[in-house]
Amino acid sequence: MRRARSPVILRPGGSVEIPLVAAFGGWKGIPWISMTDSNLAPLLVLHQTDFEYRVIRLKRRPYTDISKVDLRMAIGTVNIVLDFDNSVRNFAGNTANKENARKALDILASKGCPLSERVRVFLSDPALTLIP
Numbered sequence: 001m002r003r004a005r006s007p008v009i010l011r012p013g014g015s016v017e018i019p020l021v022a023a024f025g026g027w028k029g030i031p032w033i034s035m036t037d038s039n040l041a042p043l044l045v046l047h048q049t050d051f052e053y054r055v056i057r058l059k060r061r062p063y064t065d066i067s068k069v070d071l072r073m074a075i076g077t078v079n080i081v082l083d084f085d086n087s088v089r090n091f092a093g094n095t096a097n098k099e100n101a102r103k104a105l106d107i108l109a110s111k112g113c114p115l116s117e118r119v120r121v122f123l124s125d126p127a128l129t130l131i132p
Helices: 098-110 117-124
Strands: 022-027 034-038 043-046 050-054 058-062 066-074 077-084 089-094
Touching (some): 066 098, 066 117, 098 117
Antiparallel strands (some): 022 034, 043 050, 050 058
């Protein structure tokens, strides 16, 4: 869980790496169930015009591919969930850290990504701990 306490990493060129303790590949509309998962080298990097993510294989996509950004929280879990256009699959990255999740969600919002109501509530209330 050491990565859960790590701050976001500013990379050369202005990209931001969000430390993850695990990553999951799942299906849209079916929270908490995944088809793939990894805690070996999970990755979420937010670049200027696109982003990289890894559960098993590294992928790079433009922000315009994101159909919805969601957030799922439970004890010890703060999952940023990215649903994609033209795909039944999604990506979930567990930051295990509300501060890092908030920074990532702020960046995704600034890129024009559609936010779920859960994300909007979370971003509007800094004291929020759990979201239904």
